Amino acid sequence: MTFPRPLIPILAAILVAAAASPAPCRDERPVRLHLSDGTQIVCALAGESDAGYAVRTTWGLEIVVPRTNVIAVEDIRSSAATRPTSVVRFELDDTGGAEKTEPRLLRNRGSEPRSEFRFLVAGRPDAVHRADGASVPFETESRPHATVVTVRLKEPVPPGGEAAVAVRTRDPGACARVSAAEAVFRYRRGAPADETAVIQVTLPPGWKSLGTTPAALEVPKGTLLFRRELAQGQSFDVEVRMATSSR
């Protein structure tokens, strides 16, 4: 059995290290962490230690981000807008499919503690993990255009509480083939609340970008990063046109 690889880019480099016990701050301050993989996270900085930065995300998740993965800490206390950051990552392959990694919040709106939750994903789910990389058992049920995923958490979520998981799915039809050597990837993200949407698209090995809408940052080569501040109800449409390098 292979060790499950971490799923969320911003969490990929993050250790949930309760044992690190960073020195607590007297007051939490809102910051934007610029991470080495090009993404950012808006959160409340709760403390610092040699191991890293202890932060609470806008979802309420308390995590420690290793110092080695942080390029810069931007103080946004004076900034008017402190929005949550959503990050969705796609790794495209040359068959036209994509592996998608996304965070999901499981909310318990009931009056009793709950450990079973279900949600829809496009394509086939490969793995569900907690932020610390712990695997979450799940079952699937096929539906038209989607798959119902039912997860059972080890610890029940109290009424009104929520738990974050990362979901990795494989969608065999994520890209539209224009020709044998060209393909187009499109994705729409709508914001349920004001947020910073980050969409990361990794091209298949040996493929190059012919152009994107909107413009993307390509760091490192072959990894496209889209980022936009979205007001509630706005959508973010991205399109990547790509071709094999030999073309």
Add this chain to the structure above:
Amino acid sequence: MKPAIVPAALLALAAVLPAATRASAAQAATTSSALDAEVRRFFDGLEVAFAEGDPERLFALLSSRFEDDFERNGRARMSERLASVARAGDRIAFDVLRVAAAGDGAATAIVRTRIEGPPRTGPRAAETQVDLFVLRREGKGALVAARRLGLDEAGERRIAGGTYRAADGSFEISTPAGFAIATPRRKVGTAFDTVYLVDPSSDAYVLFVAFAIPYELDSLETLARLDAEKLAALSDEGTTPRVAAEGRFSAAGLEGYELVAQATIGGREQVFRRVCLQRRSTCYQFLCRSAPAEAFARDSASFDEAIARFRLVEDAPPVRRGAVDGTLYRHDDLGFEIGAPAGWAIEEVRSSYSAQVFFTPGSGRAYAMLCALEVGTAVEPESLAAIIDEDEKERRKTVPSIVRRSPIETLEVDGCPARSVVQGYPVEGFERTAKSVYVASGATLFVLILNAPPAEFDALEPGFDALVQSFIRTP
């Protein structure tokens, strides 16, 4: 002497004609004291007529055009309402909430009606209703009631200082000088906001609606052309509306389209000016009406003022929204998710429902839609057929030629009881076929609809059925 039990017909009539004044000092009047006193005497007169059971005296206080401007067959509908109110109680009380004066001795009064006492037969009536009355002097005589409009109490609470603020805080609209502002109880079509600006001294009004554009419009010109066709359908037989002007228009930072047309409706020459402003998938529309047609030149300044005073509020508080994620849509607060066929566009729009989402299969005039409605109490499976019947009855009021093309069928959607029905009807001059699936899930009613031209319906139905089957609850 006041009868112990009010005769049913008079009781019912009184439900729509305020008979007593209990003016609240706090809510009063921006009017001259003389006219204010006259307005209150008018309602006192109604009270006396009501107490004496004198129908002739009551009718003498009505203008011959009472209600004609608001609803076709208004008198017939009023009689129907009167009869139902008569069965619902034995005493009526009225509060004059607001009086506003206009030129020429005209005025508007906002009046709350309360039905008291045990119901005589049938169910208990709604506890209160609020109406706008337009009062006008006929010749040099006394004031008469010229119009009545049922109001939305929740909407009325969002009016302050002559300005209406949308329920979600996203826009404001204010009255031109001399106009009164009100929010009709009866909404227009699919509008999620309806505001009425009326000049009590004339027949001019501005009907403002905000609605979700139900499909991808190629341009606002299309909307204007459809409006012109609708106006033609409303015009008197043998007459043709004349488009006097049309063109691009902008206001409140939004692009739009303007159409001015003259038409003969009900034997009267009238001028309609329609301004549509678009913001993403929302259309803000002003329908300005002048009658007679010659009055348009005089009314134009007020119409311009009404449009100029419309503004979007950028710092509107957030409302509950769902989220699009590729081909999926999820709404965490309402607890549901759904997956669309590949290539179908998904867009959530603001509406009077708890949530409304469009699924558009490419270009064209076909669309699927999901509406979620929180009803407060559990929706019983056996009541679904009655809900479909009631829905159809309500729709028949505006589309009389609606026909049912299938019996109501029973099905399950994600384990929830559901019913489906197929109907056909013309809308905006086009034939449509609609398949509706009503899903009962706790205290939320979900309605999924495929609406398409008949020629496209069969090809899209499998995709719609798959959309329905992908629906899950995530409570």
